[in-house]
Amino acid sequence: MTDQTPALRLEGIVKTFPGVRALDGVSFTVMPGEVHALMGENGAGKSTLMKVLGGILAPNEGQIFIEEQPTIMSSPMNAKAKGVVFIHQELSLADELSVAENIWLGELPKKSFGRVDWTKLYDETDAILKTLNVGFDARKRVGDLSIANQQMVEIARALTVEPRAVIFDEPTASLTDAEKVVLFEVISDLQSRGVGVIYISHRMEEIFKITDRISVLRDGQYRGTLNTAETNEEEVTHLMIGRTLDLSRNAVTHEMGEVALEVRSLSCGDLFSDVSFTVRRGEVVGFYGLVGAGRTEIAETLFGLREPSSGTIHLGGEEVTINSPADAIKRGISLVPEDRKGQGLILGMNCRDNMTLPQVSDLTAGPFVSDGAEVAIFDQYRDKLDIRTPGWRQTVGNLSGGNQQKIVIGKWLSMRPEVLIVDEPTRGIDVGSKSEIHNLIRELASQGYAVIVISSEMPEVLHVSDRIVAMFSGRVMREFTAEEVTEDSLIQAISGIGADKVA
Ligand SMILES: Nc1ncnc2c1ncn2[C@@H]1O[C@H](COP(=O)(O)OP(=O)(O)OP(=O)(O)O)[C@@H](O)[C@H]1O
Ligand SMILES: [Mg+2]
Incomplete structure (x- = not known):
């Protein structure tokens, strides 16, 4: 790899925001045809570095170099024209427009008199979609597509140019396993065409499966680059956070109290049916x-967002x-929702107000909010959760x-x-x-809270739960205690093997 010319090189990049030095002299190189992971803790500067490369910031x-020639990325369009395309962490498509319009936005093919050439637009779009093997066409309204398919639209948009480098910023965060397989195929195809792929993710299994090299940022500084085949999770983690993690199960021995929540034969239309379980005080029950x-949907029903049918x-x-x-x-049930953008946060508001929003009424003494x-509440949880922000006044959208x-x-x-119910925490x-x-x-459980954790990550469920409820297609298939559960039995239960016996 050493005697090749890098596809892209960033050198000594500094980027500051008010009160934050997000990037502190970072250098980063992408070779043609490699998949290069960019890793680091939340707030380390990964997205910011890629926004610099993508002409957004x-x-x-x-300095940025393309094949060792210095260049300036003056805008996202300009970066794209130079072959650098960005698949964003938060998708940025227009729901109301068609797939084709989204892909060619700002550069729609025109006929004479400036009228859009719709035939050409749809034909060219369908040709790109075909290479991606997706199950929808150019005329489809983007808002009607699943998140995974919307991501495919973003990828298709990237392919309207011959890309030199494609940046994926946490692309798998909301994808199912099957959708991930498709994404990884697309990445491997780009790689075989000599495109440099930059891949940001917090998921170690993925990093070790698909990347060639791993570069690490910490607090806005470059910490080093490792060859994936020659390193391991421990080394990468150490580089990322400066210490080694104890990932063994937290052996808290605490008393289980009385039953805090009991659900009996709960059903909600065809979303789930005949669901029964209990959660004691002091217990963590995982839903896998x-x-x-x-x-x-069960969580939403418990939180009053859906009405049970029986x-x-x-x-x-x-x-x-x-x-x-x-x-x-009022009855003491909290839900940390799965979709933080839609249900959890007001991005334009500051950190403190976002955190204390649901309880403003309790803190209000007369007409004055205290x-x-x-x-004080904000400070307490900032410390407890190690939230990286210059202060409570920071707008949440900037975190x-x-x-x-x-x-x-x-x-x-x-x-x-x-x-407390936490959905994909x-x-x-x-x-x-x-x-x-x-x-x-x-x-929290040891303090007497009853906790429900919903997660699609098996290690997470195994790690935190005292008991695990395995679900398939709206039904409880099996319940396991932490002592008896095995990975195999859990996989069996959630894939519906033996479902006919239960139904
Ligand atoms: N527009 C902005 N205004 C102010 N601060 C910002 C802005 N964008 C990013 N930051 C700050 O810069 C730092 C780096 O943020 P960045 O989004 O690059 O982190 P990241 O490594 O992508 O983290 P994550 O894994 O959570 O996505 C953070 O402290 C963040 O709060
Ligand atoms: Mg980011």
């Missing part, structure tokens, strides 16, 4: 299953009806993805609920913070 200092197994919910032994989230909160009390997630968790923890969270959040979940 101008650096304060530093494939995407679409009905776990999120069955009952009991809190502290008493049957209750939960009509709304306000109702759920500013001091709110800041890195993982730190946004921590704000959401802090918000619901600060309500001190009796029953560590999606997009780096390994260090992930283990902090796992410890925090165990600690």
